[in-house]
Amino acid sequence: MSNIPETGRTPRVTLRLIVVQIVALSLLVTLGGRLWYLQIREGDHYTEAASSNHIRQIVTPAVRGSILDTNGVAMADNNTALVVSVSRTDLLREKDGGKAVLTRLAGVLGTSYKDVADKVRLCDAKTPQPCWKGSPYQPIPVTDKATTRQALQIAERREDFPGVTAEPTAVRTYESPDGVQPAQFLGYTGPVTDNELQQSKNSKHPFQPSDSVGRSGLEAQYDSALRGGTGVDKLEVDNLGRVVGSAGKTPAAPGDSVVTSIDARVQAVLQKQLEDALKRARTQVDPTTHTRYKGDSGAAVVLDAHTGRVIAMASAPTYDPNVWVGGISQAEYAKLTGKDSDYPLLNRVIQGTSAPGSTFKVISTSAALAAGFNKNSTYPCPSGISIGGQTLHNDDSESYGDITLPRALEVSCNTFFAGLSYAQWQKDGGIKPHKHPNDWFMKRAAAYGLGKKTGIDLPSETGGTIAGRQWKQQTYDRMKSYWCKQAKTGNPSDYVTRIAKEDCVDGYQWRPGDAMNFAIGQGDTAVTPLQMARIYAAVFNGGTLWEPQLGKAIVSADGKTVEKLAPKVASHLPDSQSTLSFMQQALVGVSREGTAAPVYAGFPLNKIPIGSKTGTAQVYGKQATSWFASASKDFAVVMTVSQGGYGFATSGFSVRKVYDALYGVQKDGSVDDKKALMPHGEPSTLPDVKHDGTVDPPTDRSGPTTVSVAWHQPWLTPATRGGGAPATPATAPVRSAVAAARRRRRGGPGRPEDGR
């Protein structure tokens, strides 16, 4: 062997072999470095990727909690519906991708293949609705309105319908207790958005793509309680989606129920009465335009005066909230929100504003007394006053001579309150105000909670506007340049241009006309029916301005845990108790002998004193808004009808009927406590939610123990007031009742209440 030269070790070869060795080993080092990068540095990222790779979630939706009325009657709950679902995983195993199965299914359901196929396709950026947003591993619901027959057909021919199931499932249902469906305050639910999905990712109960979320009303306000926790079954799957194991399971937790202070029976009465008021408005002729009132919309609310809780809340026009269940169609959505719709989604009790008209005079009364005008003195009520080129007439241009404050309220004398407000304006320095004007009328409007939200437990409330001195300045600052431009460019003979010219110079000024209009609730001040209702409740409950509330308690599905929602005090009226009783007295006077008297014909005001105020608010370019605000020691009831005309004629009679129902007033004027829906206000106890989820009405139906101050005032006892209510029955035709009342009280023909 040794005779063979060892050429393997020539220097060149040796050197090259060393190079080869270095290269080979450095390749291995490179791999090691890359491994370190992937496994150590980026390891967490890939661990996450691996788990999302092989873990699939099957979501069991939680049963949404019910929304109950004060007696435990469900207004929103869940019905069992036969839901037909399709599993995509099973479909894709079919040779034709499931086309034959879906065609057969469409045949059974009586729809087209396309209809069914669209519903089970997965959503992506390019796919239009309908499509499935949830996990592809989740059975996809095709319909929740299957009949038993259809379900049976599917169940019996299992082999024809691989991957199709027909199972009873809980579906949101909005009930119609007492034959009437509350809509706006209940709200509705809608599918979760991508944004919400992202935001909820780290929360305790993250949203699932197939979840529904409360979008409006109580459904939105109490969504977190109602929603419960979605059940998640984590499955380990392989690359073909076959289940190979389980990676943990969270059972679904049913949502809590919300017990409200709404009484479905009162709600039914209120909704019916609001409808009636709208119809009644349409039978009357507007004396200004000589056309029938349109009565296009309206709102009404019943509050418990003791607690500020909402007993009933109605907004017209209304709609059937069940259209939202299972997804709303484009056409239906357009009907609810389109330009041609009458916006039935609006809850006009909290979102509709208008000038309060004469119902504002209760605040003017408080302001006048605060400003030092005397309870017992008389002030002039001429037929009209002209100041600074502006003339303000009384309704009917009636003159009552010098009268007291209560009388001014009774006859709703515009010139009386306008005169007091003008006097206050002069005291505050007139057109060149003092540095700190008293502005009693505006300050009282704020103290009575106008111009800001009441804080009711409903989303999207409107706060309204106090169109006072400050508001004028702010409007001027905002509009000045626009006004001045219009003054320059517009036609000088044009009315709008002339106004613009004036406003451009001194549009910020708080003028006598502003002060007068303000005191009688006309002009740009805007209030919601709810704001007025709680003001009247406050006057009659001793001065507490409540934050109105619908939610009374949140009760777990098994009834074991109960979270009571205590009523909240927003503030107290600045008036003394004696002032308040003076106002109560005056308002009850309005019911007895004032503009509201026709409404209470045959009503036992002696036993149940109710204070009322009518209002007719002028709206630029529209017919007047009808207002009727009232309160007893137990309730405040306010109704308003847009383009509805007179306060008492349109709204008043309906409000009266609500009181009849609440107190059990019979046709002959007697009071039958047994027939009363709520003889003493809202029950203080809760309905009993049993462990199996069934609900019993509250055991204690007696009223709250708090007694309003007003109840014991001597003027409320029958002996002190002799005159009963007018004899005209409330059921008499409206026009004749109106005419009769006017003739009796004023001895003249009717004329519209004229605010300006």
Add this chain to the structure above:
Amino acid sequence: MTAGLSAGKLRVTGRFGPQQSGLRRLVARDSPFRRTDWPLLLAATGLSLIGALLVYSATRGRTALTHGDPQYFLQRHLVNLVVGMVLGAGTVLLGGRRLRGVAPFVYIGSVLLLLAVLSPLGSTVNGAHSWIVLGGGFSIQPAEFGKIGMILAMAMVLAARVDAGEREHPDHRSVGQALLVALVPMVVVLAQPDLGSIMVMVVIVMGCLLASGASHRWIAGLVGAGLLGCVVIWQAGVLSQYQINRFAAFANPALDPAGTGYNTSQARIAIGSGGLLGKGLFHGTQTGGQFVPEQQTDFVFTVAGEELGFVGCLVILGLLGVVLWRACRIARLATDLYGTIVAGGIIAWIAFQAFENIGMTLGIMPVTGLPLPFVSYGGSSMFAVWIAVGLLQSIRIQRPLSA
């Protein structure tokens, strides 16, 4: 197996050496037992056995492939290993010098096998027409044997005049002949087409030339020609955009998300999620869920990455390092240029193929159908690398005792 191999060699030396008692013969300084490169043998065996576990883990759940027998691939892998070791032992038995004699036959045989693939005998697997299916679940990939034939033939041509003492380094004519010899199997493989094997063969040519001591100019010229060829292919638009995307998908899986991009991203997730110590053998979710295609063959390293973690992967890299280190040592200490060139070719082969295979699972090399030496499931590859081990051992056994 090791015992069998040694026993075989015992008889070889027995015929030429003086008669000695069994034990003495075994421990004698020049006995094949003592001369065997044990680290190389143990590292190669270790890799093969780790491979058996990884193949088992990757395939026990793949019922579509295993015909219901979870151990289907495990058993076959072990059978392949045994056959491979026997072939290796046979190679040692044959002896280096005699191998030089049979090299032309091995070369011609392997080229014929490669040509057979192009005939109706061949089958297409995973897009490469490079298989001969034998039936019974067995098939051979002639390209693997082509590599051996090529190494032996090139070494024979390059070393002929040097080992005869005529020259210190191979002359231009020898180099030219060697390149021609290498070109024939490469052209056949290119026709299949098997891009991975071509790449390995190019590297083998480079390894053989480097180890032969051929002129620097040849080396530089070939490297330059290779680069130029790549540029020409790129610029001339020989490849479609789809092909380029497929090739480049290793760096950016989005270029071919349903094809190689899916493989690479799933492979990367498998390896990355293994972390430091791995999820434990048979506990990988990527592996258990069969998210990585071809996991028992080309992507076997992902099983190690996921289930054995960084530490387990380093062990495999370390064992490969041992194999290469011993091979380099054998190349350096070979008694003749022929041995050096054979060892050099084998080093280039195993080093590049391991780098390419692991590199593609890690996303730093393009995806090509190359098995990981010793570890991947596959008879041809297993036989070829064990024959290579046998070649290395026989080169070592030949060298004088003084070395």
